[in-house]
Amino acid sequence: MSTRAVCLGLAVTAFAGAAGCGSSGHTTAHKAAPGSATSAAATSELQGKIVFRRFLDDAHSHGALFVMNANGTGIRGITHPPADAVDSLNGPPSATPDGATLVFDRSTPSAAGIFRVGLDGRGEREVPAPGGVPGDGWPAVSPAGTWIAVARTWGHKDKSEDLKTGLYVLGIHGGHPRLVANFGYRSDVGGATWSPDSKTIVFSAHNNGPGKPSGASALFAVGANGRGLRRLTPWHTEQPISGPVYSPDGQTILFRLKPAGQDFGGDYWTVRNDGSSPRRLTHFGPSHTTASATWSPNGSMIVFADSGMGGNDDLYVMRADGGGIRRLTRTPQWESAALWLRP
Secondary structure: OOOOOOOOOOOHHHOOOOOOEOOOEEOOOOOOOOOOHHHHHHHHHOOOEEEEEEEOOOOOOOEEEEEEEOOOOOOEEOOOOOOOOEEOOOOOOEEOOOOOEEEEEEEOOOOEEEEEEEOOOOOOEEOOOOOOOOEEEEEEEOOOOOEEEEEEEEOOOOOOOOOEEEEEEEEOOOOOOEEEEEEEOOEEEEEEEEOOOOOEEEEEEEEOOOOOOOOOEEEEEEEOOOOOOEEOOOOEOOOOEEEEEEOOOOOEEEEEEOOOOOOOOOEEEEEEOOOOOOEEOOEEOOOOOOOOEEEOOOOOEEEEEEEOHHHOEEEEEEEOOOOOOEEOOOOOOOEEEEEEEOO
16 A cells, blocks of 8 residues: 555446436536425435535645534534644544544645544544554544544555555554454555444455456455455446445445546445445536545435535535435535534
8 A cells, every 4th residue: 555545446337237326417516496395305404513624725735624514504613733734634534422522534745643633623632553554544433432443554665665554443542453454565445434333344445566356446344353354345447436434224335436547526326235236326427526425324315525616625415315415515615524423
């Protein structure tokens, strides 16, 4: 795994024949008519808080966490990173079960680390990491609130300039690290998501260097104790997969299929928790710059980022079937990496 942010893949071609279709194709920015039935229905579902990352400069080299009401009102800042740092660069922050504490990655040009902070912005501190592990990203707190799953890199670079990579589990305060999935130099490991019972972790892996099939991607699952590593989906070589997220009931996994070679864009899909029954939720055109997405606390809606003002992303919500898209933010800054907290 290189020190760059890694985006991991699964081919859309494997899903096309079997997929159900949610929303129809969109070729322009999403619109929601004020006062419409769709807008009114969505409003009743917009409960709780949404935490997200806002880039504070055009170069996307400085970004902080913000929080707002789930209807898009009451935006306020949470973190205040140094000028060369981005909070939650690689994906949404995570939260303890009570929603009072956020866990997130902070990236600078030379390092990355895991941090904790209160939802009110107080008590920020770094989560200790074991020595010799320079790269941390995509932290995910277990639903039980006792562990953090994180993609980590270590070792010496190989001839492809990659480091070893794997999925680690740490105690909620950074203690007792253990390697639960070791891919060595074969694959890059991406964002992880926990099953609601905290027993299983699903994550993405993308082959590079000696990994076979070359350039292929898939979803994997492993027990939180490191046992039972298994591939959930076939290896594919087309569009990469990004940001798998368990639904609140544990039955479904949400993810995004991205255009090859791009960090943004693509459509949202779901599969069953065993990797079966793929379903396509959206049909966005090539002008869209979609990013990570997560479920609402009750699983009825999804918050995601897509094309907004001035070419930057704004935040949107849609039903769990991909319909009823509604815009939440309309700002000149890039906003994405959203996490939806319960009321």
